[in-house]
Amino acid sequence: MQVAEKAREPANINAVALKAYARVVDAWSLSLKEAAGLADMSESTWKRARKPDFAGELTKDQLLRLSAVIGIYKSLELYFSEPLARSWFSRPNAGPLFGGSRPVDTAIDGGLPQILTIRTYLDALRGGA
Template identity: 40%
Template sequence: MATHPLIAAPGYQFDTIPDLSRIETRERLSQSAVDGFFAITEKWDLKVEQARALLGGIPRSTLHKYKTAAGTRSQDELMRISYLVGIYKALHILFSDDLADEWMKRPNDNPLFGGVTPLEYAVKTGIPGLQQIRSLLDAARGGR
């Protein structure tokens, strides 16, 4: 019997969907996820408050601890980071590097954002908003 890859998110295929409810999976993914998160926040020139908000409003001291040791992140945090990585990737496919890195903080007239920047929208709406931004960008690049 043939197996088919599971499509866990637009543009990503997994042999199996990572089970983020399992601590072993979260332990394995946490350090690289946090490293990627900090690389993105640096490229996007985000303030500490913005970075904290994107991770669900974690305390400032917790964010600073992540820089030296990510520990085991929660399912919620890993999902947020996953969406941010997808958004980052899509932006760099669609735009030049400079525009891609500014896009989240620039005014955007797309009705989705209701007059706020994509970053403000993501902070205000959390995971559902990150998912919507990701879907919007994936649609703009043809779903690849």
């Protein structure tokens, strides 16, 4: 099997997505509850999913969430300088999407549609859309 084909196997896609998502969670200093909620997992599943030998399956919704959150992270890193890029997602925001709430809270409450809206919003700020 060729490397490119192997990389597209569901187990490999899950492993790469979870590893990248875990790095974002650490960079943003999200709590266990926040990280699990953002990924639409129970806290116990997120604890298991963080381990390299995790063999569980991710739903399409969960993979889309992880991908969009990683995109949000990338946009923030490109748009803002270091301290704000890492704290923006967890700081109260008076912008129209957030109404004074923290983006992480609105993302958890609004699910995938809100996560995608935040990603689109940030892409637009940096001139990508």
